[in-house]
Amino acid sequence: MTIEESKGAIDKGDITPSDLTNDLLQRISGVEEKLRAFVTVNSEEALIQVKMAEERLKKGGKQALQGIPIAVKDNICTEGFRTTCSSKILENFVPPYESTVTRKLKESGYILIGKTNLDEFAMGSSTENSAFGHTRNPWDISRVPGGSSGGSAAAVAADMCIAALGSDTGGSIRQPAAFCGVVGLKPTYGRVSRYGLVAFASSLDQIGPITKTVKDSAILLNIISGHDPYDSTSANLPVPDYTSVLGESIKGIKIGIPKEFFAKGLDSEVEDSVKKAVKELESLGALPVEISLPHTEYAVAVYYILATSEASSNLARYDGVKYGLRVEGKDLLDMYMKTREAGLGAEVKRRIILGTYALSSGYYDAFYKKAQQVRTLIKQDFDKAFEKVDAIVTPTTPTPAFKAGEKTNDPLQMYLADIFTISVNLAGVPGISIPCGFTSNNLPVGLQIIGKQFDEEMILKISYAYEQSTNWHKKKPPL
Amino acid sequence: MNIDDVSLLSRLKLSDTEKELFAGQLSKIIEYTEKLNELDTSGVEPTAHILPMNNVFREDKLRNSLPPDKALNNAPDREGFFYKVPKIIE
Numbered sequence: 001m002t003i004e005e006s007k008g009a010i011d012k013g014d015i016t017p018s019d020l021t022n023d024l025l026q027r028i029s030g031v032e033e034k035l036r037a038f039v040t041v042n043s044e045e046a047l048i049q050v051k052m053a054e055e056r057l058k059k060g061g062k063q064a065l066q067g068i069p070i071a072v073k074d075n076i077c078t079e080g081f082r083t084t085c086s087s088k089i090l091e092n093f094v095p096p097y098e099s100t101v102t103r104k105l106k107e108s109g110y111i112l113i114g115k116t117n118l119d120e121f122a123m124g125s126s127t128e129n130s131a132f133g134h135t136r137n138p139w140d141i142s143r144v145p146g147g148s149s150g151g152s153a154a155a156v157a158a159d160m161c162i163a164a165l166g167s168d169t170g171g172s173i174r175q176p177a178a179f180c181g182v183v184g185l186k187p188t189y190g191r192v193s194r195y196g197l198v199a200f201a202s203s204l205d206q207i208g209p210i211t212k213t214v215k216d217s218a219i220l221l222n223i224i225s226g227h228d229p230y231d232s233t234s235a236n237l238p239v240p241d242y243t244s245v246l247g248e249s250i251k252g253i254k255i256g257i258p259k260e261f262f263a264k265g266l267d268s269e270v271e272d273s274v275k276k277a278v279k280e281l282e283s284l285g286a287l288p289v290e291i292s293l294p295h296t297e298y299a300v301a302v303y304y305i306l307a308t309s310e311a312s313s314n315l316a317r318y319d320g321v322k323y324g325l326r327v328e329g330k331d332l333l334d335m336y337m338k339t340r341e342a343g344l345g346a347e348v349k350r351r352i353i354l355g356t357y358a359l360s361s362g363y364y365d366a367f368y369k370k371a372q373q374v375r376t377l378i379k380q381d382f383d384k385a386f387e388k389v390d391a392i393v394t395p396t397t398p399t400p401a402f403k404a405g406e407k408t409n410d411p412l413q414m415y416l417a418d419i420f421t422i423s424v425n426l427a428g429v430p431g432i433s434i435p436c437g438f439t440s441n442n443l444p445v446g447l448q449i450i451g452k453q454f455d456e457e458m459i460l461k462i463s464y465a466y467e468q469s470t471n472w473h474k475k476k477p478p479l
Numbered sequence: 480m481n482i483d484d485v486s487l488l489s490r491l492k493l494s495d496t497e498k499e500l501f502a503g504q505l506s507k508i509i510e511y512t513e514k515l516n517e518l519d520t521s522g523v524e525p526t527a528h529i530l531p532m533n534n535v536f537r538e539d540k541l542r543n544s545l546p547p548d549k550a551l552n553n554a555p556d557r558e559g560f561f562y563k564v565p566k567i568i569e
Contacts, residue, residue: 096549190530203528232535233528301512312489319490321562323553332565333490341492349491354505356489357480370515372525377518379526411504412511428529453530 003163003216006068010057017057017067020162021050021111024069028114028160031479034141036133037155039074039084041114049111056109064223066109071161073152074115075122076207077196078102081112085198086130087120089324089343099196100231101165101207101224108223113161116151120345121315122172122200124148125417128408129347136404137179138477139443143401146176146417152210153180157477163211163220167197169204170303171396171421174433177210178396178446181435181475183463184210185217186421188454189428190235192221193228201310202233204303204425213473214434214464218242221456237454245457246464251285253462255449256389260296261420267399273437273445274395277466281393284465289389293381298374299423300415305358305371306426311348312355318343350411375426382427386452391462394420396433396446420448430456434463435472444472480505 001009001020009015025043032038046069053067072078075085077095084090098106105112119129127135127150135150137143138158145154149166153176156164166173168186177184185208192207199205209220222243227236257278262271278288320326320339327342329335344352358367385392397420407414424431429450436447447466451459467473482502486493493501547560556563 093553096545096552190532229537233530233532235530235532295518298515298518301515304508305512305515316490320555321564324555326555329565332567335565336490337487337492340490341494344491346497349493349497350501350504352489352491353482353485353493353501354508357485357505357509360485360488367512369525370520371512372527373520373523374515374518375526376523377520379529412508415508426529 001162002212003065003068003219004213006162010067017050017053017111020067021046021069021113024113024161031158031160034136035138035154035158036135037116037151037158037160038071038114039086039117039132039151040082042081042112045081046111046113053109053111061109063109064219065105067111068162069111069113070105071113071116071152071155071164072102073118073149073164073166075118075167075198076102076165077198078112078115081115083115083198084132085121086118086132087344087348088131089318091325093323095196097196100193100228102196104223116149116155116164118151119148120348121198122148122167122169123311123347123351125171125175125414126407127151128404129345131345134404137401138479139181140401140441142403143443144179144404146179146401148172149210150176153177153182153184156180156182156210156212158479163209163216165207166210167205167207168425169201169307170425171418173208173210174396174421174431174446174448175418177433179401179444181444181472181477182210182212183214183217183432183434183473184208185221185432186424186430187221187225187456188430190233191430191454191456192224193226193231193234195228195230199314201307202314203310204307214460214467215243215246217432218246218460235454240457242456242460245461248461249285250281250462250465253286253391254389255281255286255288255462256291256385256392257288258291258293258296258385258392258394260293261394265398266395269439270395270397270399270445274447277436277447278393280469281462281466284469286462291385291389291392293385293423295374295378295381296423299378299426300419302371302374302378302426303422304354304415305367306375308351308355309358309368310355312352312359315348315352347411378423379427382429391458392450394448394450396420396448400439400443400445424450429453430459432459432463434467437472438475480509
């Protein structure tokens with residue numbers, strides 16, 4: 001069930017929030033062993049929360065998510081509820097405060113059904129870098145769900161929750177959404193507060209919804225968006241009602257098709273599905289225009305310098321002093337070194353080393369500054385494109401979900417899985433992935449729609465029009 | 480890259496196996512990032528922040544903050560309202 005459907009059913013009295021939560025908990029216990037989508041399932045507390053939600057409903061409460069179970073990626077702090085980032089170093093970390101997004105969900109009456117698995121500290125594209133088990137793809141459990149929000153995407157696809165939150169630094173919402181056949185939205189940088197999101201790369205990180213439908217995506221975006229005094233990078237701009245544009249005609253809307261995204265390395269079945277989707281959008285009145293984003297091929301290189309540099313600085317706080325794991329050493333330095341050795345996984349170590357190197361004296365200009373300059377060029381590509389078009393349409397990923405273990409020994413190949421999503425974070429623009437077909441192996445394909453900064457309305461409107469004229473989002477994985 | 484230097488700078492101990500593995504993998508990644516040198520970026524402003532936003536100030540007023548006991552709740556070792564660490568001064 002979607003948010004829209006469950007809210008309707010609760011309002012009509014067809015289902016109680018307790019039944020809904022119990023059904024989902026039962027579903028989780030049925031498939032979790034295969035999928036490992038969760039780090040922690042909130043089995044007990046959820047049932048208490050749901051009773052309180054029912055009380056409020058009886059008193060005429062009309063909040064948007066009253067009694068609706070939602071999963072939250074385990075790098076978003078939930079007060080009093082363990083938040084691990086799928087890392088041994090935070091295995092027992094219980095946040096003393098609530099993130100702004102979950103505070104807003106709480107105020108809307110949501111039920112926290114559990115915290116979902118991720119690549120450790122959101123570093124990865126397959127959810128295989130978790131210290132607490134590998135999440136698998138509900139469409140084919142020999143494959144990865146994508147990452148780093150793989151747990152959230154798998155949980156939504158497999159009906160283990162009504163919807164979920166993820167976070168996206170280089171594609172971590174959109175790529176798993178594409179691999180799992182669900183809707184994933186990365187809002188404009190600054191649209192949603194990052195307060196309480198455990199920092200990975202602060203100039204790129206953004207929280208967003210992973211849902212079964214475009215409507216649900218708009219509903220959640222309405223709730224989590226907005227300025228927050230606790231996040232000085234959140235934008236002080238009004239938040240529109242994102243559901244109000246759904247259903248508007250897309251006639252005459254110009255959609256840019258960047259030729260660089262249809263080059264070598266694009267899987268032919270993915271290409272086919274995306275081209276058909278463009279035709280479908282055309283038949284709905286949209287006007288496809290070929291455009292160029294000439295610096296696309298540099299995005300992965302820029303990203304892996306900037307993101308690792310920021311990460312090396314952000315993760316310096318895991319030193320065994322204030323929270324998390326501590327391994328005793330012969331002196332303070334030894335304690336730091338041993339704590340981080342024992343607490344962090346291989347990919348996180350690799351990125352800390354790379355980022356420290358890129359920022360180290362003598363290399364800063366060659367790596368970090370150069371990457372920031374190319375980031376400017378990538379941003380300018382988007383600025384130029386948006387002078388001519390209203391939105392940009394691309395494949396979300398170059399291939400469908402790959403096999404578990406396929407890329408774990410080759411970090412560079414893993415990084416290239418994000419080639420179509422990364423430039424969106426670098427430019428700070430919003431992007432959504434929606435289901436647009438299946439391969440002959442019955443694996444979902446994702447269509448990425450990119451908008452201007454703070455124009456989530458445009459990409460939601462186009463996504464909704466496409467979704468309403470197709471049936472991809474109604475297909476369920478054979479679990 | 481001198482992996483021992485960077486390991487110390489990172490305050491991150493690496494095993495010999497990790498050092499060998501990372502050295503190979505990271506040199507491949509660094510080689511890949513060198514493609515940025517194909518681009519002439521002279522005169523291009525670096526982007527550190529993507530929104531046209533400057534310093535954000537608030538009034539210098541006392542606000543509520545976490546009570547110390549709560550803030551220290553996750554400390555691996557503490558004494559009263561202090562974090563406890565190995566001896567620093569000889």
